[in-house]
Amino acid sequence: MKKVFGRTKGLTERAFHYCPGCTHGIIHRILAEALEELDLIENAIGVAPVGCAGFCEVYFSCDMIGAAHGRAIAVGTGAKRARPENTVFTYQGDGDAGAIGLAETISAAARGENITSIFVNNSIYGMTGGQMAPTTLPGQKTSTSPFGRDPEVAGHPIDLPLLLSHVEGSAYIASVSVDTPKNVLAAKKALKKGFQTQMEGKGFSFISILSTCPTNWGMSPAKAIKWLQDNMQTHFTMGELKVKE
Amino acid sequence: MKKVFGRTKGLTERAFHYCPGCTHGIIHRILAEALEELDLIENAIGVAPVGCAGFCEVYFSCDMIGAAHGRAIAVGTGAKRARPENTVFTYQGDGDAGAIGLAETISAAARGENITSIFVNNSIYGMTGGQMAPTTLPGQKTSTSPFGRDPEVAGHPIDLPLLLSHVEGSAYIASVSVDTPKNVLAAKKALKKGFQTQMEGKGFSFISILSTCPTNWGMSPAKAIKWLQDNMQTHFTMGELKVKE
Amino acid sequence: MEEKMVFAGFGGQGVLFMGKLLAHAGMLAGKNVTWIPSYGPEMRGGTANCSVIISDNRIGSPTVDEPTIAVVMNGASFDKFVDKVKPDGDLFVNSSIVDRTTDRNDINIIKINANDLAYDNFQTSKLANVIVLGHLLAKKNILNKEIIFKAIDEMVGEKRPEMVEINKRAIELGMSV
Amino acid sequence: MEEKMVFAGFGGQGVLFMGKLLAHAGMLAGKNVTWIPSYGPEMRGGTANCSVIISDNRIGSPTVDEPTIAVVMNGASFDKFVDKVKPDGDLFVNSSIVDRTTDRNDINIIKINANDLAYDNFQTSKLANVIVLGHLLAKKNILNKEIIFKAIDEMVGEKRPEMVEINKRAIELGMSV
Amino acid sequence: MTKMLMKGNEAIAEAAIRSGCKLFFGYPITPSTEIPEYMSKKLKEVGGTFLQAESEVAAINMVYGASATGVRVMTASSSPGYSLKQEGLSYLAAVELPAVIVDIMRAGPGLGGLGPTQADYFQITKGGGHGDYHPIVLAPATVQEMVDLTMEAFDLADEYRTPVVIAADGILGQMMEPVEFPKGSSKDLPHKDWAATGAKGREKVNVSNYCLTNEIGERNCLHLQKKHEYIKPRVQRWKSYKTEDAEFIIVAFGTSGRISETAVDLARKEGIKLGLIRPITLWPFPEKAFEGILDQVKGFMSVELSTGQMIEDVRLVVNGKVPVKFFGKQGGMTPAPEEIVTSFKAQFGLE
Amino acid sequence: MTKMLMKGNEAIAEAAIRSGCKLFFGYPITPSTEIPEYMSKKLKEVGGTFLQAESEVAAINMVYGASATGVRVMTASSSPGYSLKQEGLSYLAAVELPAVIVDIMRAGPGLGGLGPTQADYFQITKGGGHGDYHPIVLAPATVQEMVDLTMEAFDLADEYRTPVVIAADGILGQMMEPVEFPKGSSKDLPHKDWAATGAKGREKVNVSNYCLTNEIGERNCLHLQKKHEYIKPRVQRWKSYKTEDAEFIIVAFGTSGRISETAVDLARKEGIKLGLIRPITLWPFPEKAFEGILDQVKGFMSVELSTGQMIEDVRLVVNGKVPVKFFGKQGGMTPAPEEIVTSFKAQFGLE
Amino acid sequence: MGKVVVQQELCKGCGLCVEACPKNLLVIGKDANSKGYYAVVQKDEEEKCNGCSLCAIMCPDVALEVYR
Amino acid sequence: MGKVVVQQELCKGCGLCVEACPKNLLVIGKDANSKGYYAVVQKDEEEKCNGCSLCAIMCPDVALEVYR
């Protein structure tokens, strides 16, 4: 029998530290596969965030830089401007890129910064134990919205890919999900398209990926996927929102 | 003969320090008139930016707070949450609210923060002597884009009102100009509508006003107005972009 | 009297609760107490532990480097703490799960098959922690049953009154074995 | 030799340029020189000034609190600096614009109707600053004409070569009146 | 009063609410997150508002805005987040706005780790932001002190119109101890007539410190300096432990102060006359604690969770009269009391 | 070499370019703005890139990213902007990234004014950010020194893998003086094998300092501490002026150092044996300058544009042996040399 | 039947009112005010001024009062 | 004609592969791995497995290898 599915070279040997069923892991794998398939492992420079994925720097086989919370895109900008011949990507959570780093995200899009930004939206601050994120849904309970997010007080979730699609300078904006095998494959395709956008010098690419946080949502991994489908996929704009030719 | 036009009570006696022909002055006047006409002079709390208008705190007759560069909206948020019964507004330049304070601006809009934000877009950093702003137009020469803004390197101008109109939580978004008497009156109307939006508790109101900077554009005041009409009005989305019922 | 204790185990085993309950009871008994959880990234899918000090005197250092009593609910915790226990100290081992041994003979190892007991008596392994705590109380005489029951009333009663009785029974079970 | 000078005037009067030209010439003459502009919010539609020190010795403090020579191109600058000039110092006054007087008789006041001279000779008031500078050089003997001309060649010649000659003529005019 | 078993972070939050704190703006960061979490649950009950800001920069400026309207307000963070607040802190100090800022320190520099540390001492006490300013800095060593000092912090802030920082670490923030809540103070505090509340029936106010000329800038700075000088002798706080007959003295605050207390007991058991000065105000540094004692002791040792920062203030007070030694742990580690004693004996040749 | 008349800010920018600086990220702020302006004009000519960032926070993190790839990079700002960079500076130090950061100080705290000041001394030298770290800090006093020290800064940064700060003020930044540009150094600097350049033909690298355990945290901190100890004796720089026979010594850096030089001359004219130590490295503080001198002098006076910050370092070196006095100006004001002499005589009873 | 009063000390001579007046009634004056600006003056054609205030609406320095 | 190899030490027993397998061939096992997780096992029905890899695609811990 032939191996039809095995570990990509884009990943190091290290086992993930993520909680059981956390889809950060799926996203890591498809991102690493994209790097391998586009022959970027020896060219790419990745930027790790602060968040549950802060430790992703040890998982990807390419060179990695660890950024301060919210600053991955600024760090990525510095790296790309220093070495335009390298493919630069950031891997960030919703709090990282959508709250503390929001100015950096939108400004980079406006600059048409030629980097690829991966946005893992699990509608919560995973790392710090489940606080409200800019993407937390109305009514969603978190440790800092204990009675459910009240838009009157805490505001509305930010639909970051939608917003970025309205920024001149953004080149490829997609909003995908890793809830089913089919969607996982589509998400991987979007990642590759993001990298290709960069390699063709077209400008800022941004792939938002809906992800689960079974631990802080207080659900089993399978239930978390269902919750994502029923609540997040219906709330956030999905699909390819912008494709610059 | 009856006085048909005189100095509004919304302004103190202090003479403006602005350069001759700088339309910050027109905007000050109509904002102060709006305060007077809506009987807000004794109720409003204004927040001054850092920028050419940093000194506006001495011109308006209402209580004022001086914020750090880019933080007027955060400061206004603090004030409004502390005293919801007061009408809170910010007065900010394009650099202030569109670059260093971009995260604050968009996050406040998403929160539906019930304040009124006045955005004076003169496509340049006036105060510091004419550097590129997030709103500087492609090809426009500034002291940090000496060969003209090159979107390939320095990125595209941000159309902030347009962006904010796509943020759930924003209630009233208008983009106006003070280039002609008619437009000045329309701008004043927009300001009043912004305040009314707040008084009715509808959420975030944002009035972008195109303004001139004769000094740093290196033009006569009249020529600057013409340049604004020919270049800025054609580039930025104008009109009422969002009116929440 | 001064006991410096560590409670360690797997994420869902309720080790933080064990320590809190004991500290709470210590407070009710008028003792000085401190409770410190481990915190940080290692919590993500890893082990959890807390340190508890109960003392008649003011507690200076609140950290526990050499526990006088350690409770280990799983293998990883056994490995982590077996060498740290103070000579003459006690190591309580949840023997339903931990099958490790040690060469040390300067400490007392007290085994209790808490998961089995919990499952046999309450049809859930969830109460294993409370059973171990009962056992510890019986062996070490730190605090009496009444004060622990009062702590259960206050801590559990507030949020989940229906769980008060079963927790008390688990304490008693632990004490009795 | 050490002269501590202030050049002050209205925004468009070219006072920063006057100072720079002199400092540049001083450098060419092998002297130690410093030039400091006023900067800050007061510049917005207000007055501008700069301080220049030319010295045979190392320049310690680069700020000029008591100028040995002050040049005032408009009324506001006259008011600001008239009391600061060092006793026995010189105050050059653009009398085309300034009609103020002072009680001080421990300083030399040198008037020159620079705007009129500029307008009469070059049909623009723009060269008033250079004329005053020429006058200052003639009166104070800080640097010779050749070195100023060389400075003009270098500073003006680089960006606006067509303006070199007229600037030199303005210097000469200032020297001659 | 019944005792409650409470985490240090929660105790700070509860104490703030009981002190009349009506607003909290913050951004989560381990190990301080229980403070915003507690506030999000409880502030509503007293008619207050909790708001999670988009960043620490926004949070400190929201604090600035709320304080400018005269309302009691707090924020909390940990080291990297505290760094981001530096510009805002400088503004608060400059405009003389009362506010309480909590720094539950974690191991830096950079991302570092989450373990306890005291390595933010410099940035907290000497002004990590630009310009000459010092917030009042309070360093609790027990959960009860976290309650008491938080309550005092709000009063000090209002009394002196100044930001007050509570400096603790992850151990203190995460630790549970029994606490009692005293009744809030009823100190007679100055009326906030400077606050922006709407100009009804009075002159308008400007809450700001824009200095258009150097002369105004100088005036403002001199005013601040005077205030600092006024505060200095008035708010020094510390705890002395067995210093009366001490021949040697450890100086240590917060967690290391607590651990050093045990170290003192250990040394005393060996017959060494060791004592402890535990600074409770880090700024102003409690110089008074050293008065009279300097002639009696043979040496000091500063014990810190850092490479040695407070030791500079100790040395400035001691001014060369006797040796000042140092023992520290870094990166999230804490010393055992025994280690402190061992190092102490070695450094002073007492083996 | 011909001399050029140049503004301090422009001289820094030109020196950076000649040092092989290929990237500049910054945000305008008076009185440092000529640096980004110059860079926006000239960096292109050498194949470099100028980028105006959306904020100082973004700028310092862009610097971090660029430096992490091994390229020479610089940013510049003034006090409030420098405050915003504190978290980033702490990260740069922690990850040991070379970079040059310029702070053209202006009067704080808060918005303050634009006048010259040295009141960022604490935040620059002792770490305005979290954790134990010190950048190397260079303080020029002339435009020529701005050139020389900028060039040295890039070498020091690479040699020691550390951020280097150039601390000056508005007077120095705005002032024109004649300068010469020496040929860039050809120092043999370590190869940047730690940089992220793409993992071609080698192991992948991680440029970061995430400490999952306190033990790793401790290791990293100890490593940094060792580096600091290594740097300390090696890079101290200062200028002594008429100290050989001095009975009294002024300690002053930058602008106040320059003004004090004139003050020394004035005092000497009156027969007072005054000298000047002008620290050029503010961190490490030039303790060596005081070696041998301490027995000879009767007193020191620190002259600063602040309420007195460097004086703490002076006192720490002098360690109580002789009195250390202070004279300062604040809020953007500068002292006349005469004022310094007058204050000096008054404080040392030499009237 | 209209009239414009110029607050000489407020006017900066920017000329925006001059551009705005449909009747071309305003000109930059010949005398500098105390700040050195050449303030605007209304030509002596009071009859023509209708007090429409367009000039005042465009004045950035609130230097004009209009009577009708 | 397919087969799945589970890297026992990588598996966390999350069950996402169990849900994903259209043939219902995977179950959570009874033995904890060294980390304490109950790793998944493939039911002994090799014939039914078609090597479609859907299980592996959904595995967050890259614990599955698929052969065909």
Ligand SMILES: Cc1ncc(C[n+]2csc(CCOP(=O)(O)OP(=O)(O)O)c2C)c(N)n1
């Ligand atoms: C300046 C700063 N503020 C706050 C934190 C604490 N912090 C770490 S990760 C994080 C948010 C994580 O949420 P997200 O970005 O959504 O990533 P996730 O963990 O959910 O994948 C926060 C607030 C920090 N490390 N630094």
Ligand SMILES: Cc1ncc(C[n+]2csc(CCOP(=O)(O)OP(=O)(O)O)c2C)c(N)n1
């Ligand atoms: C933290 C910080 N960064 C930079 C500055 C310098 N600064 C003052 S105003 C300003 C920009 C002004 O531009 P804008 O906001 O567009 O207002 P304008 O002057 O054009 O009206 C800048 C960069 C500052 N004061 N503080």
Ligand code: SF4
């Ligand atoms: S906390 Fe949530 S996001 Fe973080 S690893 Fe666990 S499940 Fe994933």
Ligand code: SF4
């Ligand atoms: S610099 Fe520009 S924006 Fe500022 S006052 Fe002058 S004209 Fe107006």
Ligand code: SF4
């Ligand atoms: S009121 Fe109307 S007509 Fe009269 S001067 Fe003004 S613009 Fe002209």
Ligand code: SF4
């Ligand atoms: S618009 Fe106003 S400031 Fe300008 S010239 Fe007319 S009156 Fe004067």
Ligand code: SF4
């Ligand atoms: S490869 Fe397909 S059929 Fe085989 S176990 Fe996996 S999901 Fe089931």
Ligand code: SF4
């Ligand atoms: S999806 Fe992966 S980690 Fe989860 S149970 Fe299956 S093999 Fe194990």
Ligand SMILES: [Mg+2]
């Ligand atoms: Mg998240």
Ligand SMILES: [Mg+2]
């Ligand atoms: Mg602007």
